[in-house]
Amino acid sequence: MEQFTYLGLLLGCLVVTAPLELLLRVRVYARWRRLLLAVLPEFSVFVVWVLYAIAQGHWNYSATRTLDVRLPGGIPVEEVLFFLVVPLCSVLALEAVRKVTGWDAGYPAAPDDSRGSIAARNERGADRGAESGSGMEADR
Amino acid sequence: MSYSALAVTAVVAVLVVDLAVYRTRMVTRPVFWVAYAIIVTFQLLMNGVLTGLDVVVYDERTIWGPRIAYAPLEDLLFGFAMVTLTLASWAAVNRRANTPRRRGLDTDTRRSSTR
Numbered sequence: 001m002e003q004f005t006y007l008g009l010l011l012g013c014l015v016v017t018a019p020l021e022l023l024l025r026v027r028v029y030a031r032w033r034r035l036l037l038a039v040l041p042e043f044s045v046f047v048v049w050v051l052y053a054i055a056q057g058h059w060n061y062s063a064t065r066t067l068d069v070r071l072p073g074g075i076p077v078e079e080v081l082f083f084l085v086v087p088l089c090s091v092l093a094l095e096a097v098r099k100v101t102g103w104d105a106g107y108p109a110a111p112d113d114s115r116g117s118i119a120a121r122n123e124r125g126a127d128r129g130a131e132s133g134s135g136m137e138a139d140r
Numbered sequence: 141m142s143y144s145a146l147a148v149t150a151v152v153a154v155l156v157v158d159l160a161v162y163r164t165r166m167v168t169r170p171v172f173w174v175a176y177a178i179i180v181t182f183q184l185l186m187n188g189v190l191t192g193l194d195v196v197v198y199d200e201r202t203i204w205g206p207r208i209a210y211a212p213l214e215d216l217l218f219g220f221a222m223v224t225l226t227l228a229s230w231a232a233v234n235r236r237a238n239t240p241r242r243r244g245l246d247t248d249t250r251r252s253s254t255r
Contacts, residue, residue: 005189005193006190006195034237058143058198091230097175103169103170105166
């Protein structure tokens with residue numbers, strides 16, 4: 001079982017954050033194309049960083065607490081998944097805080113990202129600045 | 141470059157990206173810091189398990205030395221850079237996708253949202 005330590009942690013992250021999508025309906029999984037686009041810079045930079053760190057011997061990975069499946073460059077498959085799972089959970093956290101507090105995150109609310117407010121938004125004229133002036137500064 | 145030097149560089153680079161490249165200014169927003177506080181709590185937990193159980197083992201010569209919950213201090217910088225880059229990119233992608241111009245709803249003159 002111990003070879004599933006790292007993979008289990010990643011799975012735990014997904015399980016713990018799942019209610020944000022399922023119950024709080026933050027619509028992050030629902031916007032998966034945007035999510036992929038947003039994760040791309042982080043994924044590229046940090047995978048390169050890890051490849052460098054492995055090559056330089058900055059750190060190494062247990063052969064017994066991982067599946068020990070190494071991809072080119074010696075990066076464990078779990079580590080690659082880490083750079084997808086953690087950003088996904090981070091975005092879920094941000095969207096959850098945004099939804100609960102209503103605070104500005106620098107972009108207009110998606111037309112479909114909160115129940116009940118669609119009609120209200122349409123009345124105000126599309127969704128410009130729907131969330132406390134958001135979009136105004138960001139669009140400049 | 142040592143892990144320490146890279147970690148500091150990454151934090152500076154990400155701040156530049158957030159403030160000057162995307163201009164998403166996530167690090168100026170309360171919503172970001174509340175989310176980050178939640179994320180960093182779970183990061184310390186997960187990192188603690190990863191390093192406490194020796195899933196990841198660091199070369200002492202490339203880190204400063206101090207550790208928080210088994211993990212090198214540098215991991216906090218690594219995590220901050222990673223999370224901030226992700227959330228700033230997410231904001232940039234949504235800003236572009238949600239602006240009225242893109243949805244054909246704007247009527248006044250505004251700068252292209254495709255930049």
